[in-house]
Amino acid sequence: MQIDLSNTSVLVTGASRGIGAAVARAMGNAGARVAIHYRDRREQASALAAQIGASAEVFQADLSRAEECTALWQAVVARFGRVSTLVNNAGVALSSALESATEDWLEGWDTTLAVNLRAPAILCRLAIGHFQTQGGGRIINISSRAAFRGDQPPYLAYAASKGGLVALTRSIARGFGKAGILAFNVAPGFTRTDMAQEFLDQYGEDYVAGDIALRRLTEPEDIAPFVVFLASGLGDHSTGCTIDVNAGSYVH
Ligand SMILES: NC(=O)c1ccc[n+]([C@@H]2O[C@H](COP(=O)([O-])OP(=O)(O)OC[C@H]3O[C@@H](n4cnc5c(N)ncnc54)[C@H](O)[C@@H]3O)[C@@H](O)[C@H]2O)c1
Numbered sequence: 216m217q218i219d220l221s222n223t224s225v226l227v228t229g230a231s232r233g234i235g236a237a238v239a240r241a242m243g244n245a246g247a248r249v250a251i252h253y254r255d256r257r258e259q260a261s262a263l264a265a266q267i268g269a270s271a272e273v274f275q276a277d278l279s280r281a282e283e284c285t286a287l288w289q290a291v292v293a294r295f296g297r298v299s300t301l302v303n304n305a306g307v308a309l310s311s312a313l314e315s316a317t318e319d320w321l322e323g324w325d326t327t328l329a330v331n332l333r334a335p336a337i338l339c340r341l342a343i344g345h346f347q348t349q350g351g352g353r354i355i356n357i358s359s360r361a362a363f364r365g366d367q368p369p370y371l372a373y374a375a376s377k378g379g380l381v382a383l384t385r386s387i388a389r390g391f392g393k394a395g396i397l398a399f400n401v402a403p404g405f406t407r408t409d410m411a412q413e414f415l416d417q418y419g420e421d422y423v424a425g426d427i428a429l430r431r432l433t434e435p436e437d438i439a440p441f442v443v444f445l446a447s448g449l450g451d452h453s454t455g456c457t458i459d460v461n462a463g464s465y466v467h
Contacts, residue, residue: 218447221246224295225446226288228278228338229305231256233408234357236263237435238302238442243267245443250274250291250298252305278305278334279326288341297349300446301342303335303380304357308410310369324372331376336383339398343391351395355445356384357438358457360404364465377402381457388455397454399445404461406433428463 225242229235231253240263243249248270253260254277264271272294276287291298307330311323339354346352361370362377380400387398405411405423415423423432441458444450459465 218245218443218449220443220446223299223446224248224250224297225300225302226250226252226274226291226298226338227302227304228252228287228334229254231260231263233410234403234406234435234438235302235304237439238304239263239271240267241436241439241443242302242446243271245447247300247446248295250295252276252287254278254305279329281329281333281337284334284337285341288338288345292345298342298345298352299349300353300355301338302355302357302442302446303338305334306331306357306359306376306410308370308373310413311372312369313371327372327376328379331373332379332383335380339383339387343387343396346391346396347394351397353446353448353451354384354387354396354398355442356380356398356400357442358384358400358402360402360459360461360465362400362402363457363459363467384457385455392454397445397451399450399454400457401438401441401445402457402459402461403438404433404459404464406435406438406460408435426464427461428466433460433462 225247227239230239230251239249251260251273260273276283309323311320358380359377361374362381366374384398384400438460
């Protein structure tokens, strides 16, 4: 089945690299007009926009700052007129050991919650308001296996933020379905990106490979098709669901 997203427009946060870049590319290949959000890799974001084609555009924002989340949404709506799908992909996985100084540990929590949970919540709120004037729309939040399986002790904040994102998504799905607003989680397991590289360097590829049921590690391109599918409307009756893409490392 060929998915056709022409006449739709999509905002993908954190799209200059990793999973976000693969999602933006796949959306563009399916015909969507793509807003590529980035924080500080303008060159990479612009190169991706050029690859996708003339209709893609880049937008800058530091999503740890609430006012920049709002400004990002307003800028995209001002340029595109209408947004059909919001993909909250940007995220951080900060290591914050229990043994570290309290203020450092708290700083890790604050940044993690601001980027991984508060920013998606702000964008969801603005998207819901916009979708209500448009007859509907879709939200796809990139959560994590960590929300369900848990994570290592230095990543308590990360797991908690992703668990919060799952609950946020489910609540939106239940609260706004009648308004034509659908909300989904995609929960990757270990995926080969810059975010995962530190873990790979520390534990080695064999350790990670031993954790999964398949023969190779998950790549960003293994995640993107699910996001395109959900953006297409074909999955609307599973609103509120989470799609696990973790190579069989946590089956529940
Ligand atoms: N790689 C994995 O193993 C894995 C597993 C589960 C979930 N995820 C999730 O997938 C998503 C994408 O991660 P990735 O693996 O591609 O990592 P990545 O580090 O390559 O990409 C993260 C993106 O988020 C952006 N970002 C981070 N902080 C930001 C801020 N303050 N303001 C604006 N943008 C900011 C970065 O610029 C980057 O583009 C994240 O939400 C991550 O938690 C990744």
